[in-house]
Amino acid sequence: MSRLHDMGGRFGDGLIPVPRDEKNEVTNFEPTFKHKWHSKAWAITLAAGALGEWNLDISRHYRECLPPKDYINFSYYEKWLAALTNLLIDKKLVSLDELKEYVFAAEKGTLRKFSDKDVKIDQRIWLAKDVQKTLGWGGPSIRDTNVNPVFNIGDKVITQNYNPNKDISGGHTRLPKYAMGRTGVIHSYNNNHVFPDKNAHGLGENPLPLYTVEFKSSELWGELAERQNDSVLLDLWEPYLKLFPN
Amino acid sequence: MSEKKNIIGDHHHPHDHAHSHLPSDPELRVKAVETLLLNKGLIDSKTLDELIDTYENRIGPKNGAKVVAKAWVDPEYKKRLLNDATSAIRELSYQGRQGENMVVVENTPETHNVIVCTLCSCYPWPVLGIPPTWYKSDEYRSRTVREPRKVLLEFGLSLDSKVQVKVWDSTAEIRYLVLPMRPKGTENMDERELAELVTRNSMIGTGLPKEIK
Numbered sequence: 001m002s003r004l005h006d007m008g009g010r011f012g013d014g015l016i017p018v019p020r021d022e023k024n025e026v027t028n029f030e031p032t033f034k035h036k037w038h039s040k041a042w043a044i045t046l047a048a049g050a051l052g053e054w055n056l057d058i059s060r061h062y063r064e065c066l067p068p069k070d071y072i073n074f075s076y077y078e079k080w081l082a083a084l085t086n087l088l089i090d091k092k093l094v095s096l097d098e099l100k101e102y103v104f105a106a107e108k109g110t111l112r113k114f115s116d117k118d119v120k121i122d123q124r125i126w127l128a129k130d131v132q133k134t135l136g137w138g139g140p141s142i143r144d145t146n147v148n149p150v151f152n153i154g155d156k157v158i159t160q161n162y163n164p165n166k167d168i169s170g171g172h173t174r175l176p177k178y179a180m181g182r183t184g185v186i187h188s189y190n191n192n193h194v195f196p197d198k199n200a201h202g203l204g205e206n207p208l209p210l211y212t213v214e215f216k217s218s219e220l221w222g223e224l225a226e227r228q229n230d231s232v233l234l235d236l237w238e239p240y241l242k243l244f245p246n
Numbered sequence: 247m248s249e250k251k252n253i254i255g256d257h258h259h260p261h262d263h264a265h266s267h268l269p270s271d272p273e274l275r276v277k278a279v280e281t282l283l284l285n286k287g288l289i290d291s292k293t294l295d296e297l298i299d300t301y302e303n304r305i306g307p308k309n310g311a312k313v314v315a316k317a318w319v320d321p322e323y324k325k326r327l328l329n330d331a332t333s334a335i336r337e338l339s340y341q342g343r344q345g346e347n348m349v350v351v352e353n354t355p356e357t358h359n360v361i362v363c364t365l366c367s368c369y370p371w372p373v374l375g376i377p378p379t380w381y382k383s384d385e386y387r388s389r390t391v392r393e394p395r396k397v398l399l400e401f402g403l404s405l406d407s408k409v410q411v412k413v414w415d416s417t418a419e420i421r422y423l424v425l426p427m428r429p430k431g432t433e434n435m436d437e438r439e440l441a442e443l444v445t446r447n448s449m450i451g452t453g454l455p456k457e458i459k
Contacts, residue, residue, distance in 0.1 A: 008364030
């Protein structure tokens, strides 16, 4: 059971949209943002996120919760904008009536930006002078806790099946469907990190051991594996794993 | 049970979604939300400009290229980079958002590493900037874990069947950077010249550094 965003391994997708130059050779060049509105959708999402009303896991979950037909039809930044809009309403930063008023004005061509003196600045606003400082600090997800890891490097583990999120049915999780119920080996332990399955639902950070787990291609894809000895490594929290029964 | 109240529920009812009220033209859609937030004093237009300028002009694959070139010429740095990438990358003043926990994986004659995020678009911003369109595409996200060799062929990269492919799916807050192999014939090049050879794709694993003609 999964959502559309969880697309690792699925069939049906065509060629990778690799950019090519005029000689039809693969090029590394691509503008950072293809359209002005892409950059705006991205920047207002970051700026609104800085108000502190939601965390990264919540915003990811909002994108995943877009109705399947929208998730499929929307381009990347349309998904961002739709999820942001839903967050703004749910977190009561904006009312639905206000949104409708601005949408109406945008469609009529009567959208008007207030002059600075008419804007009442919110206390939580992210100011331009703080941008570099905030970006430089980032949002570390490691937490100092006294939780000790249960597994050791080299342990054979099996991943949860069906519904990894034990609190919310259809809730946020970072265990992809293609790696559910599969056997892998602990490659490394990476300290304790905020647990998205809870944090995305406002249930607290619950930092837990995070491991990198290596799965053989043959274990994930069976006979379809391109080469048995290739592997896929995933970063997985302890509750996604149990020791492989000997 | 005050916590319960804060649970963000499962969105079962598409008609409840506020986003369905937005205009059909995405440009207008962004304009409407942006203007509303600006007029409510929730965002500052100078902040938006600063953010966009930062990632269009200051933070991008040139940063990662400097990390790679330094690792190629300085064995001690390479050791630090493979042992604790976050600290080693911070030595060059690259740090922060979407690069809080960096891991560098080394390509060798035996192993080729490729980075993907099947669940969204996780990417090491401080060293590579904002991900390219193909990295965020459904095609790359769905296929890379199942058939990495076919995917790499589409990038013009053909791997010997003896080489092991390791695909790193960024499912948590660890961000990966590939350390590609130094091209042959570059023994006399200095760090700055070497950095020019390091392409974005070579640091994701979908390409190799430029070769010396």
